[in-house]
Amino acid sequence: MIDCLIVGAGPAGLSAAIACAENGLSTMVLDEFMKPGGRLLGQLHEEPNGIWWNGIDEAEKLYQRAKALSISFHLETSVCHLEKVDGKYWTLHTDKGKFSGKNLLIATGAAEQSLPIPGWTLPGVMSIGAAQVMANVHRVKPGHRGIVIGVNVLSAAIARELLLAGVNLEGIVLPPRYLLTKGQSEPKDVFQSLLHMVHLAPSHLMKIGGKMALKSSFIRKMAVGTYPKKGFKVWGMPIKLKQTVTEIIGKENVEGVKVASVDSSGNIIEGSEEILPVDFVCISGGLYPLAELVSLAGCPFKYIPSLGGHVPVHDHNMQTPVEGLYVAGNVTGIESAKVAMAQGHLAGLSISSQKNKVSDGEALQNARESVVSTRTNALIHFHPDILDGRRRLYG
Amino acid sequence: MENENVIICRCEEVTFKEICDTLKQYNCSSREVKLRTRAAMGYCGGRSCRSFVDTLVAEFSRRPRADDVQLKYRPPVRPMPFKTLGGE
């Protein structure tokens, strides 16, 4: 029987598989997509040192290392259920049959949260991640001219990728204000969260204004008050903090959006409504851990908003309270790809040490430290309070 | 927002108004909202709308979100043909 089953061939699952196999464990990786790499496949961004992070290359490097270690891969295989048999081993149920193994690592990543907006069920409306996959993985333009709804680090990063791919975008605007868009539809709240990504914006003006505003609530208020209607450009993309889409319109598919200007609290300014012709709309409401399988395995959860919502309980070695069940990557909380890789490596060592094939406490210790330092130095923080969220889990 | 008829659960076509009306009348849990309206009971297994339902329940009940997952995950967590589930 296989020593370790891994669900998810993203950066976490691949890194874990490599660590397991390097320590002599027979390892199998399952993923429902046709290519290994998970969300890495869509990523393209510039590091502060000017070097580009090309997710497709990173995925290929990991995959080649894994192949060289004779890890077995089952791609295009969806895991739809799992069970622990005789309290001893795990059996995964998939659309390609059953697979059993002694240990199980779930590294299923994150899912996108959309935002319900009138007209969001029209063809041509998609999540921002879908547009990323179309452009960066399949090399298809999502449409001729689009607009992005939802101002956050994910939408800003992907909008930039879409621009680089030659896609026309009106800009990034806010969703309409109501119960389900709280915190994402009021310019003053969104501005506050944007300040945490000023280091990503190359415009010096934004940098200085940003740093000052981070410290002073007065400057913050002034800045939101005088924020231009046309928006600030970040990476050539106007972020329109004072514009909202009130409705997506079209008969058979998207034909345009109704936009309106709003004040700092998100109240619509009367008479400001106009229609912009677009043929696609990307909605970005954030990410949450995709933990369905972990829940079916009987693992308890904690609700930690700074990590993206409900996350499986696990310790600093990525082990859950359920025997033989481990987690790594975005399923444990939303963070960037490098953190997922470090977590995967740690989980792989942790599983190997349980099998007594690694008794090297030092290697585990180093891997734990590497997760912490990668987290602290991460370029993209999906939430300003991630460190606090992690403390709530690991103490 | 003016348009209360915006759809929240795409699979079962349940609107924002239907969920809010249910919560006003019964001040109930996510599970009861699901059973009464069919929100989060469709094809996608609540992947798209479960957090909207939880958010509305928290808003109406004025209680913080619990650590337990409110709407239980049920296998299969992906749409599967009957054949795969054990038929001949």
Ligand SMILES: Cc1cc2nc3c(=O)[nH]c(=O)nc-3n(C[C@H](O)[C@H](O)[C@H](O)COP(=O)(O)OP(=O)(O)OC[C@H]3O[C@@H](n4cnc5c(N)ncnc54)[C@H](O)[C@@H]3O)c2cc1C
């Ligand atoms: C749309 C989007 C854009 C992102 N952009 C960035 C970015 O620009 N920069 C950044 O640093 N981070 C980004 N992230 C965060 C990203 O999640 C992490 O960078 C990283 O990819 C997480 O790695 P992971 O291995 O945990 O999960 P993933 O990379 O998501 O991999 C999980 C894998 O599990 C598979 N899987 C899930 N469920 C099943 C199942 N039931 N059966 C079989 N296979 C399954 C999936 O197919 C997937 O391949 C983005 C995330 C999303 C969703």
